[in-house]
Amino acid sequence: MNVSIITIGDEILIGQVVDTNSAWIGKKLNESGFTLREILSVSDNLEEIKDAISRSFNKSSVVLVTGGLGPTKDDITKKALCEYFNVESVFHEETFSRITKMFEKRNFPISSSHRDQCYLPANAIVLKNDLGTAPGMWIDHHGKVLVSMPGVPHEMYHLMEERVLPKLKAFYDGPPVKHLTIRTAGVGESVLSDMLSEIESNLPDCVKLAYLPDVGQVRLRFTIKGLPENEMDDILNTLKLSTLQKLGNLVYATEDMALEEFIGKELIKKGLKLVTCESCSGGFLAHKITSIAGSSEYFLGSIVSYANEIKHDVLKVPEEILRQFGAVSQETAEAMIKGGLELTGADIAISITGVAGPGGGTDEKPVGTVWIAVGNAEKIHAKKFYFTKDRIRNIQYSAANGLVMLRKFLLEN
Amino acid sequence: MNVSIITIGDEILIGQVVDTNSAWIGKKLNESGFTLREILSVSDNLEEIKDAISRSFNKSSVVLVTGGLGPTKDDITKKALCEYFNVESVFHEETFSRITKMFEKRNFPISSSHRDQCYLPANAIVLKNDLGTAPGMWIDHHGKVLVSMPGVPHEMYHLMEERVLPKLKAFYDGPPVKHLTIRTAGVGESVLSDMLSEIESNLPDCVKLAYLPDVGQVRLRFTIKGLPENEMDDILNTLKLSTLQKLGNLVYATEDMALEEFIGKELIKKGLKLVTCESCSGGFLAHKITSIAGSSEYFLGSIVSYANEIKHDVLKVPEEILRQFGAVSQETAEAMIKGGLELTGADIAISITGVAGPGGGTDEKPVGTVWIAVGNAEKIHAKKFYFTKDRIRNIQYSAANGLVMLRKFLLEN
Structure with missing residues (x-):
């Protein structure tokens, strides 16, 4: 299933902020077997946002939007969503009571702009945000989906992991995908690639091997798709054993662990x-x-x-x-x-x-x-x-x- | 003048690499008074690249492309350019002799894939790259411009600063843009927004105010454009003083500083x-x-x-x-x-x-x-x-x- 990302915010286009959200989302989608087709960054401008949504729906069945949900006036994503989907904005009581409780606990006064954050497009399914005021939104649209999330990284991570990815996996009806992650430390990508050259050249067509390097570490990820589940498990198990044999002590975990x-x-x-x-x-x-x-x-x-x-x-x-x-x-x-x-x-x-x-x-x-x-x-x-x-x-x-x-x-x- | 960026590379879409190039380019463009209208990241795929070029030309008069020029990857960007502009690829002697000298100096053998790097679209003006093998390319097209640069950051920085920005400035001098960044700490976006509501509702049309929140801090950014430089300075100065008056000690710097x-x-x-x-x-x-x-x-x-x-x-x-x-x-x-x-x-x-x-x-x-x-x-x-x-x-x-x-x-x- 194809996914497009739209990131909204002038701060990205004038280079004040590096868009790290998209890479994080790209990684998560890839790990889950989804294909990120493109990333589009546009400014806080109503027409640009609506145009970006329409272009992204042309490319993908899932459009993930980040940014522009803050309580201030430059945040206009919700307005763009209402206009694009031609729906009213309605007050969401549950979100208001959640925000109210959040502020009472911290002894902060609740402001009118927080009240404004509780007005959401009428067609949105609200995705509860445990870490901030702005909720996420899931909007079904002619068999496709748009998801809107705040741009604040930790709130977006939370919404993606707890709300969006599980729903996307349920939504997705493609062939099953399985991954095997092997964590290594101590040598770089090219050394590993030389050590694994025999395994790599004998990989069945349905398996892909990705090297995901990080500082001092490389994560190996085998991805398999399109076979019955038990056959995929067998192939991944064989690959795990042969990789361990080749790499020995360079492997510190055969699961995703820091x-x-x-x-x-x-x-x-x-x-x-x-x-x-x-x-x-x-x-x-x-x-x-x-x-x-x-x-x-x-x-x-x-x-x-x-x-x-x-x-x-x-x-x-x-x-x-x-x-x-x-x-x-x-x-x-x-x-x-x-x-x-x-x-x-x-x-x-x-x-x-x-x-x-x-x-x-x-x-x-x-x-x-x-x-x-x-x-x-x-x-x-x-x-x-x-x-x-x-x-x-x-x-x-x-x-x-x-x-x-x-x-x-x-x-x- | 509107500019679009296209970044090419699967590694961006699977989240293996964070696209820091676009933020760097955005900052440089903004400093020079150009408007970065959007950033589009696509995969190493011929059709996707051509489609991205065509969409970007619809939006902007300048399209800056980074990535897909390396020697190990197939020249997918150059191939896409040749197909999009319907031109042949021709051998560029000057680039070949430059690369040959570069390798002789380092005592490296020159490979056939390096020779391939010297085939460039026939309509390209070559932008000499002093820091790497792949040259930049400037292509004029019906009064618009496409520039292609390598994705390796320091090579791209060099080409932008030494070759592209000077040519862009000659090509078009846009209205200057100025920014005022005010850094605050201690209260959230919505409290600030309430405190600044009077200032915000009296902002002249040529000024935009953005709230950029981070943990425990909020950055305020006033952007002004389209007036003579000294008038813009006056307006920003007045805004700085009135913001300081409203926010007092919540402001810790009137420049961009952690x-x-x-x-x-x-x-x-x-x-x-x-x-x-x-x-x-x-x-x-x-x-x-x-x-x-x-x-x-x-x-x-x-x-x-x-x-x-x-x-x-x-x-x-x-x-x-x-x-x-x-x-x-x-x-x-x-x-x-x-x-x-x-x-x-x-x-x-x-x-x-x-x-x-x-x-x-x-x-x-x-x-x-x-x-x-x-x-x-x-x-x-x-x-x-x-x-x-x-x-x-x-x-x-x-x-x-x-x-x-x-x-x-x-x-x-």
Whole structure:
């Protein structure tokens, strides 16, 4: 089934905001076996929106619209929907009582513009938004569907996952699709592709293999469609086994699971407590770890020792080491591990120290130089990396490679 | 003059890649006074590309196409251009000799697919690409223009800045556009909209006001066009003053700047060093702060005291406080401030402790309950929040509201 996306908002066209929603939706649709045919971004203009809807219906049976549902005057998606479908806008009591409760709980006054948010096109099936005021809307139209969602990413994610995708799957009557996701960490797409070349060239026609790279990780996704369910299961099982055989330890999960979640499960299994000692990653590794629900079971905390004083005063990195080898060195990374274990009583520690940039680089240690160490009371592994010239990417690569090293250490020790 | 963008590539539609090119182009066009009317993303498919070109020419006099020019992919974009304009593809000697030199310099062999890159539509004016093999192409068509560029960001930036924008400016000088961005923190879109209702209903027709909400913050953007430059400046200045008058302290910048960047500048101005003491935000506040280049000038670090032992052992929160009031309490938040200041010698500290969820909630302290405190050696401000049921949201709201409180404290003390 073909799907089109329309994103609405001047902020996208003047480049103030990058449209990350469409990529997120594209990924989700693809995972569910739907084909995203095109993405159209238009301005907050009534005629442009109506024209975009009509063009998208020409291309696809499902049109997903994001944006333009806020309480302010520049948000005109609902008006465009009413005009396009030639329906009145009606007050939706349930939404009003939901918003009212939401505001009472937070002790915020409810404004007239919030009341306006409860007027919805008469032909809309309301999709309850648990995370914000503007509800989503599902509109059936001559055997096709238009779905309107707020552009605020987390509200859109919530509506897509909880309301829209389940309904779309029910709506969809095409051949069944199955996926097998294999999560790998530690090597890039081209290395994996070489290792899997034999499997890939022998794939049956009904199977597609996609490489979905992320920082430090690659997700492999086998998609199969058009056969009876049990035959598809058999083929995917065979593929799972042969992929595991080829990739061995590079695979950390045969389901869709973040590496930090896998590590959490390993720590729980082994009854170990973790501490992170971060410098250039600035807390991002701790953030990744604590994004996983239940991480308090194994994560004690992080010492983000951004300044050398904190490395010395809190993590007890000896002054001689900082002076002789510098903050970005194997010696400092290892001393941070020892200090972190000592300070917190953790069983295992990881440390990251490097030059995130743009400033602070030298000929010897250019921007992007990062030392990462993982260790326990008995042994420490340290490794030097050269990442990029870009600060944000260096922070992301540091945390991602820290997780890869942490997994390796947990498997080996 | 209206411009349309077409981005070509399956990787965009399956969500493997976020289209950041379009936002970059949108910003550049907007700065130059051109109007980006729409962005259309389509797959690597001949018919889809030709259809996209024809639809875009219906909308705009300039069509900018990115992607589909690489050596590994078949030249689907060039093929589509030849078919759409009904022209042959011809070998471009100059491009071949440029690519040959480029490869000789790097000691790379030149492949047949690189030779294929030198076949270009006969009606194309070649735009030399100094940073890659695929040249840009400028095609005049019945008084309109199509420009084709590679999708690799830095090559596209180079072609836009050096070749395309200068030619577009010569081709057409549109009416200038000006923007005024005002950054606010602390209240939502609808409260702001109520406060600005008078200003908004008296806006001249040539001015548009957009509300761009983010977690804990709203960006206001006034856009004006079509008047002489000095008149537009006058109108925007008047709007800036009246907005500041209405919103007062809710405004933290009258330019486009993140709140964490503003806070950094304030800390530098006042010569203060900051430490963060985080529990439920799990390092995310430290991550936001350290995403700003130069933050090492004012940020000492963070103690992410996820476990109570760390609150007690490292931040010296007295055991009686943890026992009597619990980790999520005003008393603990304040003790974390005192401990953080003492431990690190910082001038100012911020602490966050709450129930991120999904577990850990009680009737008295449900998921989403968060205490945030900001303080120095003389005084501490603490505040209780009820955020959401969603873990990731609670982490983001905690950090965002922490920044809002930090700014307030810096202004008042």
